[in-house]
Amino acid sequence: MTATTALSALQAALAAENAAIFGYGTAGAHLTGSSLAAAEQDWTGHHEARDALAAMISRRGATPAAAQAFYQLPFRVHDAASAKALAAHLEDGVTSAYLGLVAVSDQGLRRFGALAMQAAARRAASWRGSTQAFPGLNLLGPTRAANHCELSHYGEATPAPGRSCWRPGQRRRRRRSAPPTTTRTTTSHPYRNRRRHSPRAPARPG
């Protein structure tokens, strides 16, 4: 794999981290107590990972991709259970994105990606309450794809047929009733602006 694809894998991981930072903002608004504390800890971890990835990309002479103002969420988040499901979904996306780094020729990046996968898989298991046999990999075929938006090995979303998919880098479709989207969520604490971060995206069609 060439240096270019290593860079694109880094950018994909960065995009997934940015999406997770945004998503935890929504999830955290519906959590309390120890769950909220866990979400804050994970949110901080994703910030640190984002900064590390951005530095790695810069060292390679490229510009880290900026976070989007909004990301379309995969489903409506309205209570603690759906918030935890979102957090698990976010971690699944991050795990898949780091899997792309495991495929590059740089041995250091492979190791970095694999260890990041372990951290994300542990967080996903914690939010989901169960473990998975193949975190980040889609080995189940169309059955699972019908229920989830999967991230490919290189961080590109592959929606199930007939379904839309939230993915890193995707702008939320602006509706007439939506307020102006001028705020970057990655520079502020996610739970201070709960109204702004509350889910406005409709549930996935179908």
Added chain:
Amino acid sequence: MLLASATTLPLLFATAGCRSSGIFAGPDPLAGRPPLGHDVLTLQAVIASEENLIRLYRTAIGGDHGTGGHRTAQARTLGSLLAQHERHLAQLRARLIQPPGTSPTPTARPSASGATAGPSPARVTVARLHAAERASAADLVQRLATVPPALAQLFASIAASDATHVTVLGG
């Protein structure tokens, strides 16, 4: 002309001292099995490690002598983790292509997973499983550097799964 060629070619070989087996320089490539490649040896070692982990789990579940609800809950948890290891093994075996007649047992260096081959221990504690899972995850990451990308991704995913098992088993 044709007749002349058919009769003179064997004569030519005979006078040059050539025999069919002596045409090729070096060892006869068809004389024996080619050595197994590095990827195959690595995969064999990982498969052996996974088999041993499965054996540890089965022993732990079979020897679970807890009481009442605790036993049931723990056996259920271990059974769930065991099922995931069996899926790991199936995926690993599906990627192993080796010549017919080759022994499926590994000839590569033994895994550092702590799930060493050999007779099953009489009793396996959760602490032993915890250590084996942790070592397995570390071993798989260690092996990433020298395998093709697709195999590296499978190893990394299994290592991530093992890492979640470590958490389930107590840290």
